[in-house]
Amino acid sequence: MHDWLIVGAGFTGAIAAQILAAEHGQRVLVIDQRDHIAGNAHDRRNEDGILYHLYGPHIFHTNSHQVADYLSRFTQWRPYEHRVLAMIKNRLVPVPFNFTSIEMLFDHRKAQMIKDALIARYGMGANTTIMKLRDEPSEMLRELADFVYENVFLGYTIKQWGFGPEQLSSSVTDRVPVRVSYDDRYFQDTFQNMPLHGYTHMFENMLAHPNIHVELQTRWQDMAKDAKFRNILFTGAMDEFCGYELGPLPYRSLSFDIQTYRQPAHQPVAQVNYPNAESFTRITEMFHLTGERHDKTLVMIEYPQAHLPGQTIPYYPIPHAQNEALHKQYEALAAARFPHVHFAGRLADYRYYNMDQAAGRAMSFIRKLS
Numbered sequence: 378m379h380d381w382l383i384v385g386a387g388f389t390g391a392i393a394a395q396i397l398a399a400e401h402g403q404r405v406l407v408i409d410q411r412d413h414i415a416g417n418a419h420d421r422r423n424e425d426g427i428l429y430h431l432y433g434p435h436i437f438h439t440n441s442h443q444v445a446d447y448l449s450r451f452t453q454w455r456p457y458e459h460r461v462l463a464m465i466k467n468r469l470v471p472v473p474f475n476f477t478s479i480e481m482l483f484d485h486r487k488a489q490m491i492k493d494a495l496i497a498r499y500g501m502g503a504n505t506t507i508m509k510l511r512d513e514p515s516e517m518l519r520e521l522a523d524f525v526y527e528n529v530f531l532g533y534t535i536k537q538w539g540f541g542p543e544q545l546s547s548s549v550t551d552r553v554p555v556r557v558s559y560d561d562r563y564f565q566d567t568f569q570n571m572p573l574h575g576y577t578h579m580f581e582n583m584l585a586h587p588n589i590h591v592e593l594q595t596r597w598q599d600m601a602k603d604a605k606f607r608n609i610l611f612t613g614a615m616d617e618f619c620g621y622e623l624g625p626l627p628y629r630s631l632s633f634d635i636q637t638y639r640q641p642a643h644q645p646v647a648q649v650n651y652p653n654a655e656s657f658t659r660i661t662e663m664f665h666l667t668g669e670r671h672d673k674t675l676v677m678i679e680y681p682q683a684h685l686p687g688q689t690i691p692y693y694p695i696p697h698a699q700n701e702a703l704h705k706q707y708e709a710l711a712a713a714r715f716p717h718v719h720f721a722g723r724l725a726d727y728r729y730y731n732m733d734q735a736a737g738r739a740m741s742f743i744r745k746l747s
């Protein structure tokens with residue numbers, strides 16, 4: 378007999394299960410419809426023994442000591458700072474846009490003037506956004522904002538979401554960063570490391586507790602009728618849980634073209650973005666992330682696509698006020714009809730959580746219970 382049923386063995390479900398079992402002595406059944414643990418962070422080896430991320434590249438970074446300390450109980454780490462280049466005007470330039478990008482795309486005199494103006498306004502080492510630059514009195518800084526918007530952001534966004542930025546929550550456009558420095562790291566978090574033996578290995582350690590029982594290839598819908606649990610945590614999609622009663626919540630999906638080349642390396646950094654050229658958004662090369670060298674290399678070419686419920690994977694909640702309002706209605710419906718079910722996670726909360734945010738959410742969910 379279990380005290381808890383947890384639906385989903387991703388970051389949210391696995392962490393909740395581990396804390397409930399190890400710190401609260403609860404007996405937990407974790408189910409997942411997939412044939413593996415670790416949710417979208419799942420990694421595995423292909424037939425050549427190359428470790429890759431089945432659901433797209435996952436780079437771990439956080440500013441939360443609590444999350445880093447907690448996960449460090451289940452994995453060793455490998456230092457890794459993510460770097461991204463974007464194909465712009467036939468050149469590979471660093472993004473977020475920084476001083477190197479400016480030097481590569483503007484003539485020497487103009488580049489110097491832009492850098493001087495940025496330093497004078499924000500100070501060397503600062504970060505700004507194209508939204509702030511657009512409000513600057515300096516025409517040159519406003520011009521820089523427009524350049525970044527058109528060449529780095531616009532085409533990528535249209536490919537990523539299937540429509541233009543004006544139809545997305547303004548928080549997406551507002552955050553497009555510009556670095557007042559040569560810092561070419563994609564993230565600036567204090568903790569930037571990858572799990573040394575991969576995510577799945579870390580999850581295996583997390584779930585290896587005598588009070589935790591895991592059943593894979595098990596859908597909630599198939600056991601809901603007979604499920605007699607005092608406590609349930611559901612980490613899947615709210616609309617699916619409620620039988621799409623209020624209509625589907627919009628998601629964006631992806632498809633991956635996975636290629637292995639007979640050469641040790643394909644591109645200079647882990648991720649190359651194609652904001653304007655090509656129909657895919659980015660190519661990610663795995664060995665940069667895993668640190669494992671082979672005589673072959675594996676890349677994932679990423680094509681965003683429409684999400685069709687029941688047919689494709691709901692990868693990204695689409696950030697728009699109307700969708701968030703529909704999610705709130707689903708929350709109210711579920712609370713009224715299923716008061717014994719708790720909801721948390723990227724799908725259940727309809728929020729784009731990074732892994733550390735999903736981890737933090739699971740940790741605070743348990744704290745609130747006790």
Ligand SMILES: Cc1cc2nc3c(=O)[nH]c(=O)nc-3n(C[C@H](O)[C@H](O)[C@H](O)COP(=O)(O)OP(=O)(O)OC[C@H]3O[C@@H](n4cnc5c(N)ncnc54)[C@H](O)[C@@H]3O)c2cc1C
Pocket residue numbers: 384385386387388389390408409410411415416417418432433434435436437438595596597598612613614631692693721722723724730731732733735
């Ligand atoms: C393409 C992509 C790239 C990403 N890259 C990064 C990155 O670089 N860095 C980063 O920090 N974050 C990244 N993320 C975000 C990261 O994947 C999430 O933060 C994390 O997976 C959230 O964990 P979760 O447990 O909430 O959800 P999930 O990992 O989605 O786990 C939910 C689990 O529930 C299961 N489930 C759902 N419904 C049911 C049901 N009805 N019955 C049984 N099981 C069910 C699913 O099969 C799934 O395994 C990325 C996400 C995507 C999509």
